[in-house]
Amino acid sequence: MVSTLLSLSVSHLVLWATGLILVLGFLKLIRLLLRRQMLARAMDSFPGPPTHWLFGHAQEIQQTGSLDKVVTWAHQYDYAHPLWLGPFLGFLNIYEPDYAKAVYSRGDPKAADVYDFFLQWIGKGLLVLQGPKWYQHRKLLTPGFHYDVLKSYVAVFTNSTHAMLDKWEEKAREDKSFDIFCDVGYMALDSLMKCTFGKGDSSLGHRDSSYYSAVRDLTLLMQQRIESFQYHNDFIYWLTPHGRRFLRACQAAHDHTDQVIRERKAALQDEKEQEKIQNRRHLDFLDILLGARDENGIKLSDADLRAEVDTFMFEGHDTTTSGISWFLYCMALYPQHQHRCREEVCEILGDRDSFQWDDLVKMTYLTMCIKESFRLYPPVPQVYRQLSKPVNFVDGRSLPAGSLISLHIYALHRNSAVWPDPEVFDPLRFSSENVARRHPFAFMPFSAGPRNCIGQQFAMNEMKVVTALCLLRFEFALDPLQLPVKMPQLILRSKNGIHLHLKSLRLGSGK
Numbered sequence: 171m172v173s174t175l176l177s178l179s180v181s182h183l184v185l186w187a188t189g190l191i192l193v194l195g196f197l198k199l200i201r202l203l204l205r206r207q208m209l210a211r212a213m214d215s216f217p218g219p220p221t222h223w224l225f226g227h228a229q230e231i232q233q234t235g236s237l238d239k240v241v242t243w244a245h246q247y248d249y250a251h252p253l254w255l256g257p258f259l260g261f262l263n264i265y266e267p268d269y270a271k272a273v274y275s276r277g278d279p280k281a282a283d284v285y286d287f288f289l290q291w292i293g294k295g296l297l298v299l300q301g302p303k304w305y306q307h308r309k310l311l312t313p314g315f316h317y318d319v320l321k322s323y324v325a326v327f328t329n330s331t332h333a334m335l336d337k338w339e340e341k342a343r344e345d346k347s348f349d350i351f352c353d354v355g356y357m358a359l360d361s362l363m364k365c366t367f368g369k370g371d372s373s374l375g376h377r378d379s380s381y382y383s384a385v386r387d388l389t390l391l392m393q394q395r396i397e398s399f400q401y402h403n404d405f406i407y408w409l410t411p412h413g414r415r416f417l418r419a420c421q422a423a424h425d426h427t428d429q430v431i432r433e434r435k436a437a438l439q440d441e442k443e444q445e446k447i448q449n450r451r452h453l454d455f456l457d458i459l460l461g462a463r464d465e466n467g468i469k470l471s472d473a474d475l476r477a478e479v480d481t482f483m484f485e486g487h488d489t490t491t492s493g494i495s496w497f498l499y500c501m502a503l504y505p506q507h508q509h510r511c512r513e514e515v516c517e518i519l520g521d522r523d524s525f526q527w528d529d530l531v532k533m534t535y536l537t538m539c540i541k542e543s544f545r546l547y548p549p550v551p552q553v554y555r556q557l558s559k560p561v562n563f564v565d566g567r568s569l570p571a572g573s574l575i576s577l578h579i580y581a582l583h584r585n586s587a588v589w590p591d592p593e594v595f596d597p598l599r600f601s602s603e604n605v606a607r608r609h610p611f612a613f614m615p616f617s618a619g620p621r622n623c624i625g626q627q628f629a630m631n632e633m634k635v636v637t638a639l640c641l642l643r644f645e646f647a648l649d650p651l652q653l654p655v656k657m658p659q660l661i662l663r664s665k666n667g668i669h670l671h672l673k674s675l676r677l678g679s680g681k
């Protein structure tokens with residue numbers, strides 16, 4: 171009798187649970203369909219490439235490589251076109267300076283549909299935060315990038331670069347090309363750890379290289395998630411092998427950042443260490459975070475602290491890795507510019523053996539080449555926003571609040587209305603006269619407006635020091651059998667790495 175009752179109530183429960191799941195699923199579907207209708211209606215006046223009812227444009231992007239596909243579309247559709255990633259997620263994809271200005275000069279929030287995918291990994295740090303909390307954190311962290319703080323980093327960049335170049339001397343002796351991307355990545359992570367997280371002089375250890383690999387997996391998995399509508403829902407995603415792989419990679423990344431925080435907190439218990447920090451005229455990034463108090467004297471919560479460390483650890487090394495690697499590729503591709511940059515840095519250096527802060531402003535040709543390589547190979551090729559209020563564009567078209575925007579930096583930088591012969595590498599596009607004549611939103615490697623990159627000065631300094639030292643030590647040439655294949659993975663990577671031939675310029679190197 172009891173067992174019959176029990177089995178009855180269990181089957182009732184299962185029935186109820188199934189019913190509830192179906193009702194909730196149905197309500198969710200209605201909500202998604204209404205949103206799709208809202209997004210589609212908002213983009214009514216923007217023609218675009220044909221859309222698959224289920225996949226949107228995702229299949230074309232995955233098959234042919236999104237970057238050049240969007241450039242082709244940009245030739246067909248002036249200013250902007252709808253871009254659907256699955257049936258429910260539709261962006262207005264923009265690549266024209268006035269359109270970019272209309273959105274990016276305001277402080278619209280990041281599009282949660284994409285940036286929420288970051289939460290499990292980098293939490294609510296500066297990249298993802300919105301509103302007053304974002305403003306509070308941005309204000310708090312800006313002094314970490316003060317000119318005087320940045321000055322002291324020139325020596326750190328130099329040391330980390332020398333370690334990489336010494337390794338390259340050995341590889342160059344083997345007389346075959348090799349992939350530089352990973353070595354540049356370790357060097358950039360090493361620099362970042364020393365500059366902003368107070369790491370000692372030791373080189374990268376096992377934990378750091380696990381972190382580096384974890385970030386490589388995370389950026390790939392995130393990009394695939396953005397492009398695959400079946401992974402958009404959190405509940406479903408965490409049940410898939412892809413989602414579980416993401417969680418494992420997050421764990422590996424967090425192990426590293428937790429360790430960094432733990433070590434610094436332990437050091438702060440040490441009186442001598444405290445004295446050292448107080449004697450420093452400028453605090454590094456981690457000092458600022460650990461010492462931060464709000465108006466009521468309350469410290470940053472552990473979750474906030476971890477989110478900022480995770481955010482800066484990622485943003486601070488993966489972007490510059492991409493920038494430096496693609497720059498060296500450009501130098502190999504255009505030997506005449508490589509030669510001119512080398513001449514310039516040799517002249518600046520004279521008979522000294524390392525660069526100083528004042529040298530960086532003198533590197534005018536190198537800087538133009540770095541900017542031109544950012545134009546053709548932007549380290550962050552695409553960023554997303556959600557409009558908090560309606561926007562009117564120059565050509566009279568408009569979008570209502572709630573619409574989603576994707577700024578395609580890669581296509582903007584190849585917009586032939588702004589950049590004549592866009593595929594040609596021409597550093598003189600960045601001479602002061604040419605820059606003055608151009609639309610200020612035509613070149614946006616660091617985005618623009620209030621949500622621009624907080625680390626751009628840090629990044630430019632690092633780019634100059636590292637690339638100048640590379641050019642002094644080596645001549646770079648292409649490997650025609652292994653040309654890189656561009657692939658966006660949050661940052662711009664190459665599917666097959668960046669393989670270059672290096673010839674040492676050191677006297678007595680035997681080459």
Ligand code: HEM
Pocket residue numbers: 280296297298308481482485486487489490493548549550553554614615616617620621622623624625626628629
């Ligand atoms: C070549 C190097 C770099 C490039 C091209 C770059 C590019 C960008 C871009 C395009 C954004 C806007 C992202 C968005 O809207 O979603 C951004 C934001 C950000 N970047 Fe960078 N970045 C670089 C280096 C760095 C470095 C070295 C750091 C830190 C040390 C850094 C920290 C950040 C942070 C924290 C944000 C979010 C800022 C906010 O929303 O207030 N970046 N970066």
